[in-house]
Amino acid sequence: MNDDTLTALVAHGLVDTVITDFNQYASKLLELKKERKLPYISKQDVMKEMDISDGTLDTWCKHGLQRYKPNYNTTKIYYLIDDICKFIVLDN
Template sequence: MNEDTLTNLVARGLVDSVITDFNQYANKLLELKKDRKLPYMSKQEVINELGISDGTLDTWCKQGLQRYKPRYKTSLIYYLIDDVCKFIVLDN
């Protein structure tokens, strides 16, 4: 009987954790997508919106945050808003 109770407590804790992470993700997604027409942000927009440094964003990229660069010759780098939200909320 104690195992069932322990299993239920662990399962409930996991569900609560998933719900909390999803709510954080959804709120950050809404915040970043507010008034945007396109699903991506420039590198500078990510830095400004999240209040992080260029070095922090580079570290995130080394840890798996996907960068997108246009096929034409440019120094511009973009990030999908969904990818940024998943990285900062779900990968903690």
């Protein structure tokens, strides 16, 4: 096998991986964003819609998922929907 063929095969595999990851990301993004006005989702809604536990979400945060908390006195925690989708798809 010559170098050009090997390079083409590697590049083709990488392109397929990128396309697959993007399609998963886009699909999850559409699912989570349906009928939403804001790009944020509450912690409770993430757990409900993704069917995950509080512990799983905390683990995701320990591995880089960004939390957002309003400046006023509240216990509410929010996440950017885009961040969740990127985290899920790219963390395979």
